[in-house]
Structure formats: C-alpha cells, structure tokens
Amino acid sequence: MSKFSIALHGGAGTILKQSMTADKEKAYKEALEKALLAGYTILEKKGSAVDAVEKTVMLLEDSPLFNAGKGSVFTAEGKHEMDASIMEGRTLNAGAISMVKNIKNPVSLARLVMEKSDHVFLAGEGAAIFAKSMKCEFREDAYFYDEFRYQQWQDIKNTGKTQLDHSVTKDEKFGTVGAVALDVHGNVAAATSTGGMTNKSFGRVGDSPMIGAGNYANNNTCAVSCTGSGEFFIRGVVAYDVSCLMEYKNFILQQACDEVIHHRLKKIGGDGGLIAVDSQGNLTFSFNTEGMYRACWGSESDKIVAIYK
Ligand code: ASP
Numbered sequence: 034m035s036k037f038s039i040a041l042h043g044g045a046g047t048i049l050k051q052s053m054t055a056d057k058e059k060a061y062k063e064a065l066e067k068a069l070l071a072g073y074t075i076l077e078k079k080g081s082a083v084d085a086v087e088k089t090v091m092l093l094e095d096s097p098l099f100n101a102g103k104g105s106v107f108t109a110e111g112k113h114e115m116d117a118s119i120m121e122g123r124t125l126n127a128g129a130i131s132m133v134k135n136i137k138n139p140v141s142l143a144r145l146v147m148e149k150s151d152h153v154f155l156a157g158e159g160a161a162i163f164a165k166s167m168k169c170e171f172r173e174d175a176y177f178y179d180e181f182r183y184q185q186w187q188d189i190k191n192t193g194k195t196q197l198d199h200s201v202t203k204d205e206k207f208g209t210v211g212a213v214a215l216d217v218h219g220n221v222a223a224a225t226s227t228g229g230m231t232n233k234s235f236g237r238v239g240d241s242p243m244i245g246a247g248n249y250a251n252n253n254t255c256a257v258s259c260t261g262s263g264e265f266f267i268r269g270v271v272a273y274d275v276s277c278l279m280e281y282k283n284f285i286l287q288q289a290c291d292e293v294i295h296h297r298l299k300k301i302g303g304d305g306g307l308i309a310v311d312s313q314g315n316l317t318f319s320f321n322t323e324g325m326y327r328a329c330w331g332s333e334s335d336k337i338v339a340i341y342k
Pocket of ligand 1: 044045100208209227228229230238239240241247259260261262263264
C-alpha cells in the first residue's frame with residue numbers, strides 16, 4: 034500500500050495548561066480526534082486528499098469549540114462572517130470564499146468554487162448567490178452563536194479594537210481550523226476555514242482564504258494550512274513561502290516550516306503556526322505561540338493529538 038498521511042489544526046495561540054480544565058481538554062481532544070479519524074478513514078480507503086481535508090475541516094466547522102462555521106467569532110456588527118479555502122496539489126486548482134454569512138460549511142462552498150465555477154475566489158454577496166445556486170446548506174444566525182465568543186465581543190465592542198484569538202492571555206478558545214493530507218495516489222491537498230477575528234471591521238479579510246498566505250498545496254513540495262495573526266501571514270505569504278523554500282532552496286519540510294514561522298514571520302511581528310505534509314507523507318507542526326490544537330496520523334506514523342508546546 035502506498036503512503037498516506039493527514040494533519041489538522043484547530044488554531045494556535047495562548048493556550049496554557051494551567052488555564053484548561055480536564056473536561057475542556059477532553060472535549061477538545063475528542064473533537065480533534067473525531068475529525069482526524071474521518072480524514073484518515075477516507076485516505077485509508079484510497080480516497081482523495083481533497084476529500085479528506087474537506088471532510089476533516091467540515092467536522093471542525095461543525096464543532097462550536099473552534100472559530101470556524103458554528104462558533105465563529107463576532108464581527109464589529111455582531112455578525113459572523115466566514116472565510117475558507119481549499120487547494121489541490123496535483124492541478125494547483127483552488128477555491129476560496131470570503132465574507133460569507135449563514136453558510137453551514139464554508140469549506141464546502143470553497144470546494145464548489147474550485148470545481149463548479151470558472152473562478153478561484155468569490156466574496157460577500159456574490160459568494161452567497163453562488164452558494165444558493167449550488168444549494169448549499171444555510172443556517173440561521175442562532176446556529177453560529179456561542180456564549181463565550183459573544184462575551185469576547187462584548188469585552189471589546191465599540192472600542193475600535195479588534196482581537197485575534199491568539200493575542201490574549203486569559204483562558205480563551207482559539208480556533209481557525211485546517212487540514213492537510215497526502216493520499217495513496219501521491220496527491221496533496223490543504224483546506225482552511227475561519228470566522229476571522231473578534232470585532233473585525235466590515236470587509237476585513239484574513240489570510241485563511243488567500244491562496245499562498247493561509248493555505249497552499251503543490252505536489253512538487255507540500256500542502257500547508259496556517260493559523261495566526263492573519264495580516265502578518267498575508268504580508269509574509271507564509272504558506273507559499275514554505276513551498277518556495279522547498280522548491281527553490283531544497284529545504285526539507287520541517288526546516289522550511291521552522292524558517293518561516295520562527296524567523297521570517299517573527300521578524301515582521303506575526304504569531305501563529307501551521308501544519309504541513311510533504312509529497313513523501315512527512316508531517317510537520319510549527320508554531321511560535323504557547324500552543325496549537327493539532328493532530329496527525331499516517332500509514333507510517335503514529336497518531337498524535339496535542340495542544341501544548
Ligand atoms: N488567521 C485567521 C485570520 O486572521 C485567524 C486565526 O488563525 O485564528 O483571520
């Protein structure tokens with residue numbers, strides 16, 4: 034059997050063991066493991082990497098523990114506006130959506146943009162019209178509501194400040210989600226989905242839906258999904274930079290990820306992390322924060338589900 038592997042994340046940030054209860058830790062680990070198993074099972078049955086990353090991210094979107102789909106953070110207007118993207122390493126096909134409201138699974142809408150439209154990126158009203166034409170599942174605002182995130186927004190509402198999940202020191206839920214995979218056919222894929230940042234202004238777009246910034250896949254190198262302070266990930270073109278270091282400088286995966294996260298991103302003031310898989314199935318996590326909700330598993334590697342550094 035050929036190799037396959039998968040990794041996922043549920044966000045990086047100030048995640049400290051001392052501020053986590055045993056019950057909460059258990060809930061997070063169970064949610065990560067459930068999503069991991071779904072993706073792993075698809076790959077084990079010789080399914081495609083793109084199916085595996087979509088399904089994995091859908092399950093994370095369906096969990097209110099993470100800032101994506103159900104449980105997305107509140108915007109300055111008290112709404113939920115979501116961003117997502119997906120990319121296939123074999124063809125370099127990609128799909129992305131931004132500023133969408135009430136879509137149950139933004140990652141699936143991104144995949145429909147990739148496969149059923151002539152475009153790569155649809156935003157706002159146009160993305161909503163496309164979603165309706167594709168008969169996507171919509172949900173009422175109440176579905177996305179999470180009490181904890183509502184309180185997060187109340188704390189900074191009308192201050193003019195925005196808040197990244199990552200930059201706070203108190204006990205927080207973090208949560209952009211993503212997955213990367215290599216399938217038995219030798220193809221890699223990456224998917225990323227987020228509610229963005231609390232109190233974000235109308236029209237703000239982060240790195241998660243931007244191909245090359247928060248998400249990238251190329252069979253020649255790797256697949257990458259990021260989480261962190263989006264503005265810095267955009268400026269650092271982080272996901273593509275990892276791929277470039279491998280393609281043009283022959284870095285191995287771990288080296289490329291660490292160079293980007295611990296040096297290049299740090300240098301411009303960005304914090305966060307990423308997950309990546311290369312075309313040989315090697316899996317990597319790299320983050321410059323206290324923790325990152327993460328998990329991985331492969332045909333030739335053990336299952337890991339972890340939160341702290
Ligand atoms: N990168 C996301 C954004 O800036 C936030 C996150 O990773 O939690 O929208």
